[in-house]
Amino acid sequence: MTSAKKKADPPLWRLADVVDHFGDDVRRRMPLMYEQRRALIDIERCRTVALGGHRERYECGHIVSAYNSCRNRSCPSCLAWKSKDWVSRKELELLH
Numbered sequence: 001m002t003s004a005k006k007k008a009d010p011p012l013w014r015l016a017d018v019v020d021h022f023g024d025d026v027r028r029r030m031p032l033m034y035e036q037r038r039a040l041i042d043i044e045r046c047r048t049v050a051l052g053g054h055r056e057r058y059e060c061g062h063i064v065s066a067y068n069s070c071r072n073r074s075c076p077s078c079l080a081w082k083s084k085d086w087v088s089r090k091e092l093e094l095l096h
Helices: 015-029 034-045 080-095
Strands: 053-057 063-067
Touching: 015 034
Parallel strands: none
Antiparallel strands: 053 063
């Protein structure tokens, strides 16, 4: 008997949705360092019209539009995986 892998449902909320909803309140109530403010702004703008976009046309004529990413290392949609990868590589270097 084989089990078919079920594709995970997308999350109901993205971090960008939470930042968009609560970001202004957080910025008013808490003293944030520059990097923290920058991360909130980048996450809010990530993959939105604010950062522009691009279109790809395939040979068959199909066109795909996509918004640009913020490329902030704290953004889970962009580069957070790169930070985790870097930490993993550094851990391996230290352990060997």
